Amino acid sequence: xxxxxxxxxxxxxxxxxxxxxxxxxxxxxxxxxxxxxxxxxxxxxxxxxxxxxxxxxxxxxxxxxxxxxxxxxxxxxxxxxxxxxxxxxxxxxxxxxxxxxxxxxxxxxxxxxxxxxxxxxxxxxxxxxxxxxxxxxxxxxxxxxxxxxxxxxxxxxxxxxxxxxxxxxxxxxxxxxxxxxxxxxxxx
Amino acid sequence: xxxxxxxxxxxxxxxxxxxxxxxxxxxxxxxxxxxxxxxxxxxxxxxxxxxxxxxxxxxxxxxxxxxxxxxxxxxxxxxxxxxxxxxxxxxxxxxxxxxxxxxxxxxxxxxxxxxxxxxxxxxxxxxxxxxxxxxxxxxxxxxxxxxxxxxxxxxxxxxxxxxxxxxxxxxxxxxxxxxxxxxxxxxxxxxxxxxxxxxxxxxxxxxxxxxxxxxxxxxxxxxxxxxxxxxxxxxxxxxxxxxxxxxxxxxxxxxxxxxxxxxxxxx
Numbered sequence: 001x002x003x004x005x006x007x008x009x010x011x012x013x014x015x016x017x018x019x020x021x022x023x024x025x026x027x028x029x030x031x032x033x034x035x036x037x038x039x040x041x042x043x044x045x046x047x048x049x050x051x052x053x054x055x056x057x058x059x060x061x062x063x064x065x066x067x068x069x070x071x072x073x074x075x076x077x078x079x080x081x082x083x084x085x086x087x088x089x090x091x092x093x094x095x096x097x098x099x100x101x102x103x104x105x106x107x108x109x110x111x112x113x114x115x116x117x118x119x120x121x122x123x124x125x126x127x128x129x130x131x132x133x134x135x136x137x138x139x140x141x142x143x144x145x146x147x148x149x150x151x152x153x154x155x156x157x158x159x160x161x162x163x164x165x166x167x168x169x170x171x172x173x174x175x176x177x178x179x180x181x182x183x184x185x186x187x188x
Numbered sequence: 189x190x191x192x193x194x195x196x197x198x199x200x201x202x203x204x205x206x207x208x209x210x211x212x213x214x215x216x217x218x219x220x221x222x223x224x225x226x227x228x229x230x231x232x233x234x235x236x237x238x239x240x241x242x243x244x245x246x247x248x249x250x251x252x253x254x255x256x257x258x259x260x261x262x263x264x265x266x267x268x269x270x271x272x273x274x275x276x277x278x279x280x281x282x283x284x285x286x287x288x289x290x291x292x293x294x295x296x297x298x299x300x301x302x303x304x305x306x307x308x309x310x311x312x313x314x315x316x317x318x319x320x321x322x323x324x325x326x327x328x329x330x331x332x333x334x335x336x337x338x339x340x341x342x343x344x345x346x347x348x349x350x351x352x353x354x355x356x357x358x359x360x361x362x363x364x365x366x367x368x369x370x371x372x373x374x375x376x377x378x379x380x381x382x383x384x385x386x387x388x389x390x391x392x393x394x395x396x397x398x399x400x401x402x403x404x405x406x407x408x409x410x411x412x413x414x415x416x417x418x419x420x421x422x423x424x425x426x427x428x429x430x431x432x433x434x435x436x437x438x439x440x441x442x443x444x445x446x447x448x449x450x451x452x453x454x455x
Contacts, residue, residue: 001336003402007395009340014347015391018355022383025359026369026376035388043392051340059344062319065224065312066305118228120301121273128269135277159380166381167388175392 004178005048012036012052013059029126030156033060034077038164041081042090043179049078069118073111077103077157081164082181090165091187100161101154108153112146121145127152206251208318212429213327216318219246222436223311229443231450232300240306247314255313262309263302270298270305321345323423330422351391358387 015036023032037056041049053074060067080103084090089099115123121131121141127148134144168176168186176182208216223243227236247256278294321342328338362382363369369379 002399004395004399006336006339006343006402007398010343010347011351011391011395011398013344014351015388017348018351018387019384021352021355022359022387023380026379026383028373028376028380032384035384039388039392055340055344058341059348062312062316062345065220065308068224120270120297122266122269122301122305128266128273132269132273132277135273141273159377163381163384163388167385167392170385170389171392175396178396 005044008040008044008179009048009052009055012040012048013056015039016052016056017059029130029152030159031126031152032156032160032163034074034157035160035163037074037078038081038160039167041078041181042085042164042168042185043182045085045181046079046082049082050075053078066119066123069114070111073107073114076110077107080106081161084161085181085185088184088187090161090168090185093162093165093169096161096165097158100158103161104154104157105150107157108150109146111153112149115149116142116145206318208250208252208314209320211250211318211432212423212425213320213324214425215429215432216315218433219436220311220315222440224308225440226443227304227307229440229447231447233296233303236300236303236307238303240303240310243307243310243314247310250314250318252314252317255317256310259306259309259313262313263305266305267298267302270301274298274301319345326419326421327423327425329417329419335417351387354390355387358390359383362386 278291
């Protein structure tokens, strides 16, 4: 592993954790805890994204092992982001927003499955509040879990992809040139 | 020889008082992982609840009792949601609980999940309290692990607080410049860019400087990693540590075999 990758990955993992703090301060119903994973995948390819995602979940798991169950979601998102970067999907904000919504659907479906099988619908407070609300208005538990996951994940991933595209587009060429995937990701 | 020579390998961690802090760094990891697996292998509702009781006792006995209090704060909202989602809104025959009529199956499920969450959160937070990055790196080096993996974990744990601190500074700076992030969801959404982008861009700009610092220390040189590092102060792996780790692994294996046999008998 190159020194640049060895520094990028911890930074990207820390971003996954720190952006969550900013979002909580804004009081938005999203997590944006995959921004670092997306950035690593878009800057340095699928391997960097997958390692960032897995290390993120391991570090989150140090606080609560429950999060380790969601490691496959981080891997899925990293692989999707790398594929999208390869197809120049971060070249503009609307394009990234659209890709984010599609990845959100995939991630939402996968996390709903994990949420229902292992945690019976109760995980993080935000998505659980939505699940409880949907259950209260008459949806069955599996329906409420799937709907809550899809609603939160589509919004979350669309915003995360948008912010990553804006970041990549704002980076100076000197910095972009140091990462093999970055220039292709934004279509230059 | 320097006057600030590292202590001998057998010396306990400075300031460490509990067993969890004195243990070999791999031991709390194995125990916490075993608790997470046992939480799902033991049959509900009383298996996970009993496990939670054992974990609470272990946390108190090994000097990380504070983790139990923190875990309680983490679990309380989740327990409330479990009660609402499964007890109040659950399906099937109802049982009277004071003025409420609750789902019997839902209550059992909620109790099992509450025990699981409690056990896992307490064990994880106990692990976090017992974790010392430098001891972990030394233990990994003593085992001959490649440098990159433990470095990634430790560098991440150190980068997390740094970036969280910077996130607070960015928020303050933007507020000073007149950014308003209250009000409607749309207004808060609009504030997202000015708050998140400076943090992300600053962190990426820093990557370059840090990579150069690692390169000047020979990390990118050809052949790096071919020679094993020699830790000055490797944590001692005692017979007790090994016993605990093997005991935890055997407990998981026994629970797994028991569940498989019970499942085959029920078919």
